[in-house]
Amino acid sequence: MGLLQNISLQWDLWIGKYRAFFVTEAQDREACEQLLNYDGNRKLPVSGQWVACQDTRRGEIIACLVLSDAEDRAAATADAFGYVEAGYMPRLAVITHLSFDSTYLNTPAVPVLLSHCFVEVLKADGLALLMHCDPGHYSIYKRLGMRPIGPLQMGEGGDYQIPMIGLPDMEYLSVIHSPMLPMLRGVSFDRYQDICDWYYQVVREHKELQTGTAFYPEDDQDFQGHHAITEGLSEDGKAAFLKDAMIITCRQDEVLFAENDTGKSIGYVRKGLLRVEIGGQTVVMLGEGDLFGEIAYILNTKRTAKIVSASPETEVVLFQEKAIDLLVKESDRTVIWRNLAKVLAQRVVVTSKLLK
Known part of the structure; x- marks a missing residue:
């Protein structure tokens, strides 16, 4: 049957x-x-x-x-x-x-x-x-x-x-x-x-089957790509955080970040796919809404991986390094750090499964 x-x-x-x-x-x-x-x-x-x-x-x-x-x-x-x-x-x-x-x-x-x-x-x-x-x-x-x-x-x-x-x-x-x-x-x-x-x-x-961050929105109306990092911000906070963000369109196989790069900006995928490479091997595929660059930002270190566009006309949004510092309300800063913590928590769960 x-x-x-x-x-x-x-x-x-x-x-x-x-x-x-x-x-x-x-x-x-x-x-x-x-x-x-x-x-x-x-x-x-x-x-x-x-x-x-x-x-x-x-x-x-x-x-x-x-x-x-x-x-x-x-x-x-x-x-x-x-x-x-x-x-x-x-x-x-x-x-x-x-x-x-x-x-x-x-x-x-x-x-x-x-x-x-x-x-x-x-x-x-x-x-x-x-x-x-x-x-x-x-x-x-x-x-x-x-x-x-x-x-x-x-x-x-x-x-x-x-x-x-x-x-x-x-x-x-x-x-x-x-x-x-x-x-x-x-x-x-x-x-x-x-x-x-x-x-x-x-x-x-x-390893290329590993996924990036993926959270179902707490607000049913919020299905836009940046929700993983901006979810919960006040309207003023969201406007300030997104104010100087850059939208970058990448061709397929174009390198966005190089391994050991000293940049500290955070970004998310707005459209298409990115692949994360370490030592020439793909370790994670990132899709719409996925964050990247947060490890180097949080730890204030060099980039640990290379980020490469994996589809034609991939679009990413980059936030400037000082974006969090530009938030006036302490509550908005707390929200951003909470959202980053959620991203890391998900990765800890998946990584612990892979290490068993």
Whole structure:
């Protein structure tokens, strides 16, 4: 029996004005197809379960995807997710055909949709979710708890994609404040220790799979990239901190910071991807919203790594070294240091897992 056959189609997930549910009515299926821009020529999935997210205030479906058994897509899954052990496949689900109304990009709509899939897969005795994402939407899925499970690769249409996996890793989901965690009350996380340990072993062997900072916003309206460092600032404090920030556009493979550089500025990824290299080896991939340069700033040392643009037209935002000193309110300075501490705390959790 396939994993999806164990899923109950009767459960909905409501968070704020968003409702995620399994599609069982023809009219909802048609709305999903329209959202997917189906024009009669594009091939629709012949198997799998449609899942949709609705804006309950407008009554419209604003996001949808198809959920399939990984084992049913064995050949495609093996090629796309080559790092995944074959023995796990019967208990994994794959997300495909993800589409959403672009006006809802910076809202909780897509995270609610993915959360619903994740929770229902676990309830059906599954272990994890697999999916692809394009670099531009990487941060959305990472804030939820999805992480890379393979290198950046070129898809069939010539676009780049990142294979990702969502795991029931309590410590990681806690440190990024994932909205999935409250819905997992009563879950025995010990049951998933083996697959979580397996993932960290894969990351130890493939350091480029390590991720940067990723926090689900405390304010549902704050899905902009700089929230990791400016979240909680007063309006005056945020204006002062961002006042002299520079936006830099980088070509692919352009070096932003050199190893042992003496600069102390902090930055975050506004668009695209960066790779962090130490000794010529990629150790972390950074996506939209990820901070970089904070170690040299906090410790007042030289750069410990080289920062290189990993996608065309990557955009980064750099804050001047004195940005924190320009904040008038002591409370705003405290907020910045608290946010930096959160970034370091996440890295401590992940690093401790990798050292076990």
